[in-house]
Amino acid sequence: MRRESEREARGRRSAWGRNLGAAAVLGAVGLAGACAGDGGPRRFMSIGTGGTGGIYYPLGGALAGRLSVRDSVRQYTAEVTGGSVENVNRVREGQIDLGFSLALTAYEAFTGGEDYEVPVEGLRIVAPLYPxxxxxxxxxxxxxxxxxxxxxxxxxxxxxxxxxxxxxxxxxxxxxxxxxxxxxxxxxxxxxxxxxxxxxxxxxxxxxxxxxxxxxxxxxxxxxxxxxxxxxxxxxxxxxxxxxxxxxxxxxxxxxxxxxxxxxxxLNWIVAMESLDPTVVSGVLNTLRDDRVQLVRVHEMARQIDLSSLEDAPIPLHPATRRWLEGGTAATTGSGP
Structure with a gap:
């Protein structure tokens, strides 16, 4: 059996993920013929998740769905990707708005460790996920x-x-x-x-x-x-x-x-660049707090999301996340219903 190089595998995965992600976005366009609250078109926001055999993708899809219901001016789409490293890279390049990431990847990216010759200094934690x-x-x-x-x-x-x-x-x-x-x-x-x-x-x-x-x-x-x-x-x-x-x-x-x-x-985390709109950040946190029942219906691991984990984030919090946390908004959250 020929040993596949990392370069070959990365190219195959990235292309596959982008193609499926594009298909997902096109599907969302069809669903989002709806207009924003002011009568204008809704802005599309993308969430980088993972492969279809894991938890990132179904949970990301559920989160995107709930965010789209709650946000009158944005439509959210979950994209199939190669996972944490690709998500962080694409967040850095502005190709996606939010990404699911292991603590390992977020930490190494921010500090310029493994796989990152140049630190991603603007990377921030938006919210915690499950372990x-x-x-x-x-x-x-x-x-x-x-x-x-x-x-x-x-x-x-x-x-x-x-x-x-x-x-x-x-x-x-x-x-x-x-x-x-x-x-x-x-x-x-x-x-x-x-x-x-x-x-x-x-x-x-x-x-x-x-x-x-x-x-x-x-x-x-x-x-x-x-x-x-x-x-x-x-x-x-x-x-x-x-x-x-x-x-x-x-x-x-x-x-x-x-x-x-x-x-x-x-722990897994949701990451974004520091420049991400604060209202998107607070929307994610409020959705994880308020819509836990709907997320658990899609995947049981949503029950294990503990917003108090923000205190132990591996890299700095997004400013909007810090304000949300300091406002005591996470005080009533636990591990779900």
């Missing part, structure tokens, strides 16, 4: 018992241009495994699930909230299990990178998971 949990999947018959055992294997590290790929690189390094020691495959969540079932790869690293459709599909229709992330490797990762915390996959979330599986986790 991501790292799932390391292997076939049921695999002898692997630790991330360290993935050396020499065919490993999907996530889509190029995604926070999952950044996480995979850091996770493997913490366990002493470099990309040079594995057959790197840049696959989406859905592709990783299918490749595991078909025997095309030996492992997949998926950073996503639970229950995730791709993980559920792999564990339901294939003989796939979840490796623990524990021991010295996990301790090293937590020491090196401030945006990770200890996490777990709880029992009963997926078929065959009858005990708690230790792993790592981090």
């Amino acid at each position: 991501n949990v790292v799932h390391v999947l292997v076939p049921g018959g695999s002898p692997a018992t630790s991330v360290a055992d993935l050396a020499g294997k065919r490993v999907s590290v996530g889509s190029a241009g995604s926070g999952t790929e950044q996480t995979s690189r850091q996770l493997l390094a913490a366990f002493g495994v470099t990309y040079d020691e594995i057959d790197v495959q840049y696959l989406s969540f859905a592709e990783s699930s299918a490749a595991l079932r078909d025997g095309a790869i030996d492992a997949a690293i998926i950073s996503v909230g639970y229950p995730a459709a791709a993980v559920l599909e792999a564990t339901t229709t294939g003989d796939v299990r979840i490796l623990p992330v524990e021991g010295g490797g996990r301790d090293a990762l937590l020491r090196r990178h401030p945006y990770y915390s200890a996490g777990q996959v709880p029992p009963g979330v997926y078929p065959g998971v009858d005990r708690q599986i230790p792993t790592i986790s981090m």
